[in-house]
Amino acid sequence: METCENICWQYKNDLKHLYSLKEIDEFIRMAFLKLSDWNRIDVSLNKKTKINKDAVLAHKNIINRLSNYEPIQYILQETNFYNLVINVKEGVLIPRPETEELVHWVLDFVKDNDHVLDVGTGSGCIALAVKSFSASINVTGLDNSSNAISIAQQNSRNLNLDVSFEIDDILAPRSHYKSWDIIISNPPYIPFSDKKSMHDNVLNFEPDNALFVSDDEPLIFYNAVAKFALKQLNDGGLIFFEIHEKKSDETLELLASLGSKKLKLKRICKVKIG
Numbered sequence: 001m002e003t004c005e006n007i008c009w010q011y012k013n014d015l016k017h018l019y020s021l022k023e024i025d026e027f028i029r030m031a032f033l034k035l036s037d038w039n040r041i042d043v044s045l046n047k048k049t050k051i052n053k054d055a056v057l058a059h060k061n062i063i064n065r066l067s068n069y070e071p072i073q074y075i076l077q078e079t080n081f082y083n084l085v086i087n088v089k090e091g092v093l094i095p096r097p098e099t100e101e102l103v104h105w106v107l108d109f110v111k112d113n114d115h116v117l118d119v120g121t122g123s124g125c126i127a128l129a130v131k132s133f134s135a136s137i138n139v140t141g142l143d144n145s146s147n148a149i150s151i152a153q154q155n156s157r158n159l160n161l162d163v164s165f166e167i168d169d170i171l172a173p174r175s176h177y178k179s180w181d182i183i184i185s186n187p188p189y190i191p192f193s194d195k196k197s198m199h200d201n202v203l204n205f206e207p208d209n210a211l212f213v214s215d216d217e218p219l220i221f222y223n224a225v226a227k228f229a230l231k232q233l234n235d236g237g238l239i240f241f242e243i244h245e246k247k248s249d250e251t252l253e254l255l256a257s258l259g260s261k262k263l264k265l266k267r268i269c270k271v272k273i274g
């Protein structure tokens, strides 16, 4: 039987040419938490503890998949987002820490009983985090991927957070929507030409539809969401976007040209319109 120490050594030895030691330590932490419910301190206190056969096989499978650059969140089928455990699978974007900052900003403005729409909801992470803030907020998430919507619905059930999720294409939205107090979106915004500078663990596993836009129309989603918002937002309503860090000027110009007022840019990658 192998000990915890042997398993940790295997992670380090097999992955050291692919990942930094810091990243490998994080994989070890996440894998032991998922498989044995051990936190970092448990792992260091249990160095000599024997690991059962099934868990050893599971660790070897994780190491093997990490060697193929598969993201740890897909392997473990979950990630943490704004203190929520969000299930993720291939076909849905892995929520990013910078998107937690967007939620944090939104929560300064959302009020009880507000109607909030999350456009391009993916795993539902933004919509669910907003709902977790207060049960009285009415939250809807929409996405054109049926795969994403079914994962978002599963997350809503697992977390017991009552968010409604709908399939729709924001580039040609159905017209029956009600009006909203807040619209949030982290849409696809990476031009296809940026692909060459991106890592295999993103390119080989995360969905193109969630990430990329054509080089000719890099702001297509900001244009679509802003036009939708002009029709569907209540008086005094707000839009929040996560945006491309190198496209803040163009995005602000586009939003201003569509009639958005009081544009506010935060940390060069997020924008609020009020």
Ligand SMILES: C[S@@+](CC[C@H](N)C(=O)[O-])C[C@H]1O[C@@H](n2cnc3c(N)ncnc32)[C@H](O)[C@@H]1O
Pocket (backbone or CB within 6 Å): 093, 094, 095, 096, 099, 119, 120, 121, 122, 123, 124, 125, 126, 142, 143, 144, 145, 148, 168, 169, 170, 171, 186, 187, 188, 189, 209, 210, 211
């Ligand atoms: C950058 S991901 C964001 C996912 C999630 N909100 C998050 O922050 O992790 C963009 C999302 O937009 C969705 N999407 C792409 N094209 C769309 C469209 N035409 N209409 C609606 N959603 C779309 C993708 O399926 C994907 O889930």
